[in-house]
Amino acid sequence: MVILFYNIFRRVYFGSIQLASRWNPKAKLWVDGRKNWQSALQQQLTIQPGHKVVWIHCASLGEFEQGRPVLEKLKKQIPTIKVVLTFFSPSGYEIRKDYKGADVVMYLPADSKANASEFLNRVQPTLAIFVKYEFWHYYLSELKKRNIETILVSGIFRSTQPFFQWWGGFYKNMLLKFSHLFVQNQTSAQLLASINIQNNVTVCGDTRFDRVLEMAEQWQPVSSIDAFIQPDKKILVAGSTWKEDEELIAEWLQQNKNDWQLIIAPHEINNAHITQLKQLFNNSILYSEVQPKNSELRTNNCIIINSIGQLSKLYKYAAVCYVGGGFNKSGHHNILEAAVYGKAVITGPNFQKFKESVELKKIGGSFTVNSAPDLTKLIHELDIETSGIIAANYVQQHAGATKAILDYVQEKRLFTNA
Incomplete structure (x- = not known):
């Protein structure tokens, strides 16, 4: 009887994705990517004796x-x-x-x-x-x-x-x-x-600890970011951000722009969202527009990362890291990618789902905020170096x-x- 319900659920679930593929780009990718999988597999995989x-x-x-x-x-x-x-x-x-x-x-x-x-x-x-x-x-x-x-x-x-x-x-x-x-x-x-x-x-x-340690060992500088950084300012790197995160950070940056620069890597990088971010952070430049030798680059207070695959490298540049998603019910994204570099990590309020967040918060390696004033107060009072050491040690101990x-x-x- 249970297998009958499983099969009904399976057909309804996969069928709903098929239906949604008519208007939803991600559903269309899901469906199209599974077409003719047999021939695609046969072309790609050749198994020799042994x-x-x-x-x-x-x-x-x-x-x-x-x-x-x-x-x-x-x-x-x-x-x-x-x-x-x-x-x-x-x-x-x-x-x-x-x-x-x-x-x-x-x-x-x-x-x-x-x-x-x-x-x-x-x-x-x-x-x-x-x-x-x-x-x-x-x-x-x-x-x-x-x-x-x-x-x-x-x-x-x-x-x-x-x-x-x-x-x-x-x-x-x-x-x-x-x-x-x-x-x-x-x-x-x-x-x-x-x-x-x-x-x-x-x-x-969790094998993620091993993975982030590998990534940290393989770190290479990013010339565009090196050119963006103003030596007299601190850097906040905000990764995998959502709308609530971005509005909070924009308000915070407006109040602290004399002392801080922002590197922000949003969760969604479609054109519409990047356009919204350009409006939200008016003194900003897109990562794709950066020319490292441009002397005017450092007049920008914010760089928006509009490409995939950069974030884990960027956390190393931070004085403090903000990891997005903490205002969603599902919780924030991966904080270990920031913690491994010895950075204090800040998220929104929904952190309880993740063991590493609960433990790091308890020992002083990560923190939560609900608003821009919260963020300003926290960063002002934060012992950045000590919290960063706590975060890095935590990652090492769990490998x-x-x-x-x-x-x-x-x-x-x-x-x-x-």
Whole structure:
């Protein structure tokens, strides 16, 4: 009976995306990206005798960044493996479709018995890696049926999820398909134990810590930003901002423009939103318009980043970082990308969903604000250096999840002949 409801939900959900694709650009990308996936996969993936395949699946961009350190370290250890990287959402695929660390980058075909069987027939993975919280019944069932090693990395569970409800047996059964579950915290392990899943669970933390440390080690200066910075002013870097964040920051900057410059990287970079930001921050320049040798560049008080892939580098330039999304119900974006550089981090009020935010706030590495006056008061009173040291130490102390996962894979000797 439950599988019947799952199939109804699946058809309604995927059907609604099909319908929305007529007017919604993201839905259209979702639909078009899955057309003719069989021929696209056949063209991209050539498996020679002796080659083994790792399939890694991510919901979106954030999950990709969590899975990335595992994937890249595994590829470094075993250069001959083939990698198939799949995404559920356009926000991940469209940004990483040219990622060089994978032999194939594609959308995951919609979950169905036929698609799961055909996909696995073509890919023939030795190892399947799911990142954080992607659970698809038919794919997991087919992996289990074929006895393919399947692991979850950076998993995190909450008591409100279906797995832990009295009616959640169908969903619990999905978790039983995994060979091993690597979870971020003890709470997740305890929840799994409450439904008798414990012998194949390891608490090893979040691979995002390893990823941001790698990014910090690989940092290179950005000439356009170097040219923008005025030596006598401090820099606030605001990343992944939404409307509420931007209005707050604009009011704050107007009051503090004599002492501060702003680098702002909005969550949405479509033309309409960038135009709105130009109006909101009137003494600003677009990143795409910057000419590093232009002597007039430093007369601007704000630079608007209107391209993708820059943000993680930019946080290093900050005296203080503001991470957007904290006025949304879903909460703010990744604060670790800023904390790793030894920067105090500020967000909007909705931070409770994220373990690292709760812990950093408790020890004085991150802070929350509700308004522009709050931001002015906080920055005025903040011991920037001390808070930055706390943030950097926190990231360092929580690294190591990637090694635990790779040790497990090595113990399984899955790629002995690869």
